[in-house]
Amino acid sequence: MAPDTNVPALEVHDLTVAFDRKPVLWNIDLVIPQGKIVGIIGPNGAGKSTLIKAVMGILPLSSGYTKLFDLPLNDVRGRISYVPQRESVDWDFPASVMDVVLMGRYSKLGLFKRPRKADRDAALDCLRKVGMEAFANRQISQLSGGQQQRTFLARALAQQADVYFMDEPFAGVDAATEKTIITLLRTMAQSGKTVIVVHHDLQSVTNYFDWVIMLNTRLIASGPTQETFTQDNLQETYGGKLTLLADVGDLIRRESFPQREKKL
Amino acid sequence: MNDFYIILTASLVASSCALLGCFLILRRMAMVGDAISHAVLPGIVLAFLFSGSRDSVTMLLGAGLIGVFTTFLIEFFHKKAKLQTDAAIGVTFTWLFAVGVVLISIFAGKVDLDQDCVLYGEIAYVPLDLIISPSGTNLGPKAIYVMGIVLVLIIVFIVAGYKELFLTTFDPAYASAIGISTSLWHYLLMSAVSVTTVSSFESVGAILVVALLIAPAATAYLLTDNFKWMLVLACAAGILASLSGYYLAVWLDGSIAGAIAALSGIIFALAMVFSPTHGLFFKKLRQVAH
Amino acid sequence: MNSLAEFFSFADPNIRYVVVGSVLLTASSAIVGTFTFLNKRSLIGDAIAHAVLPGICLGFIVAGTKNPLVLIIGAFITGWLSLIAVDFITRKTRIKEDTAIGLILSVFFGIGILMLTVIQKSGNASQSGLDHFLFGKAAALVGSDLYAFLIVAVILLVVVYILFKEFALMAFDKAYAKSIGYPVRTLELILTSLIVLAVVIGIQAVGVVLMAAILITPAAAARFWTDRIVVMVLLASAFGAFSGLAGAYISFVAPAMPTGPWIVIVISTIAFVSFFLAPKRGVLYRLVRQNNIRQTINNENVLKVMYQLGEENKNFFIPRHLDEIIRRRKYEKRALQSILRRLLHQGYVEQTGNLWSLTEEGKKKAQRVVKIHRLWELYLTTYMKIAPDHVHEDAETIEHLLTPELEAELEKQLGYAKLDPHQTKIPYQHE
């Protein structure tokens, strides 16, 4: 697979996502080029996780579409990887670090096949990249927050994808882990991978990201960090909701209104 | 020999239940398992009426269907009627169970089932229902064959779908992200639970199946952090409960199924206190040592 | 219907006992169950129901007879014990709550079954009837049972009456109740005791397994009819009482039928009917409503097309042929005709031969839709920075939805703008 480097890594077109009919993302339009480290920023409840999940096909879309490398999701699933929010799983689960990282190989393995030596080697290699090779046989219930995050990262790496979506990988991790992760992301971007990261620490945005997506139910801005991460845009992103928009959203839910009218 | 037959049947039931129970409790679906085990009753009665016998393929198929139907109904009430999950479970299984009991009374003459059997089975009669070969040799109780086949099926299911079951249980969002259908595996698992419940029904009754679904798996969960070991230990806990439960029942002259359930609870309690890794006793000890 | 008359004359004291007993049991369980339901603890009720069985057996072993008071005390003890066990397991180990509930429920029940079968074989003659607790015995209630029930029911009602406000607030917002100084822990303890009490008497009607139904199902049904807790409690108890009565009647006409399961079937039927048919929350109601909305959308879209055609011709009232409309917006001819007929009926269009034209009313309505459409497009481009070529789709929905208040707010926020993002004029009514 020699990806054409000119097509955008991600294109989101007119995307609306609703829970219980109320839109939490409203008409999002954006295009992300390849090889960038992209930060998604916005206040709590802005729909950052929802955007990632919608792109990954975990949530149904109310309208619009998304394309990766100019192709629909199902044609490129093998090239996309996802790191969920750390709290989204039960870390008391009886599994070892190796078990979790091997999950990254499942999509390549297909049904009924078990992981082989080659998969284990690949997994171990990924663990090495995140500095966790010594923990391969450790139970996940014994990991610290930072180690859990590294494990998840290693699982994503094991998928050998071209685009990585990460939900708050820096949340609640120690400084050393944060440094390891960002160094790793930079290496990945240099080799042409695209990394899209939900982030909440505004201090480090300019330092970490080539590109930012500023989100608060609606898209405020998406573009190269230098031009986009401005005081004005920050003001708009964090300066409260548009009350009219919120009222209309509530109305849609209350009235059980169809999201998009069906064309006859 | 009768002792052996009964214990073997109970152990087969316990192993099937324990294996599935591991997935149920990790998916936080213990109560859905409980619901299914009640809800299969009308399916059993109807299959009985249509096929005229207990251990037919019709019954297993019917059971698989009604189990899936129950899960579907719970989801329907939750999603479409906006009923909270716990209430959706409670309303669904009590209704189906009540329908089952009423069907039993309506067809009392035609269906060889009674209310007590529904609750705690008739494992003591297992040795009476033998398979005799055409030449007249005794091949052993039928229940052992039925439960043996079910156990083999479940093991095949788990071995074949191990990756998918493991992943959809641990991290469903990631599973769908890499293109594994969580709802497919959900429904497959629920069908397996229904089939096990129905085939175990005669031996331990609809309610005590729940004890074998949950208690051994919960015991194993406190003993190990390795999922494969958890499956093995759950089976071991289930078999231990069957064995000790049988002798307790014989000693007290009471219900075998009841005694097995009681002992599975006691084994859980022991694990809770004395597990080397997660037991309360050793945790306390470690705290004191610090 | 002789049997009906005979039943409702209540001449036979046995019928009186059964009716009063069943109604008392189901209604009081439903009242307590409403709070269980609202606290999202429905399955706890199920656990308690199973866990009282060993207590009853214990009570019997201690007393040697079926003394109702001793049995109730025994049931009360193990019922409580089960709750403590669930709580302990969830807090002290990594076992999750649902597993703990299922575990305790089935293990306690197993112990109960073991004890029951041991007692049955012990040769104590007075044990017969103990197994009524498994499936209930509403049809076999006698006078002396009633006194025990009556006392318990009165206790339940009085406590719920006195603490109604507190229970309601706790169900609604526990954190808030705590913050304003309610003794939340004590109140929970009292409520749980009430559940245990309700279960202890309720299982005599429907039995252990089905007890959860008479606790939760009436509340679940009532929830669909009201948003007010008082009304919900009253409705739930009425539903419960009705199912108790119906169960008693069924076992009167068909003595071989088990009363408990019938009570549950009746109450479940009430619940299903409520899920589907209740106004506002019912599934069917919402479907019908969706359909109405769809019709409105279709109506307004046709009016809108006619209005836009009118804009082009600078005359809104030209009669038009169906094809003219279809050229603008794809419709099946038959569908369009039926929409137009609906509009005719509502007075928004007129028909002359096979030509259709807007009425004054129709023009006004269409103008509002077009105005909101264009205003919303403008809102999206100004406030949400969405490109002008991406706003149409969204406006297609919103144009049918806005209330007059939101419409006014929208106009105000946009400063009564004259032009939409595509530089088309926004039509206001007064012009």
Ligand SMILES: Nc1ncnc2c1ncn2[C@@H]1O[C@H](COP(=O)(O)OP(=O)(O)O)[C@@H](O)[C@H]1O
């Ligand atoms: N499963 C869900 N059901 C209903 N609402 C949800 C669900 N998940 C998220 N939401 C709502 O969607 C909005 C966006 O959530 P999310 O994408 O998680 O925000 P963020 O990740 O930016 O903090 C929030 O208002 C949240 O309440």
Ligand SMILES: [Mg+2]
């Ligand atoms: Mg988030």
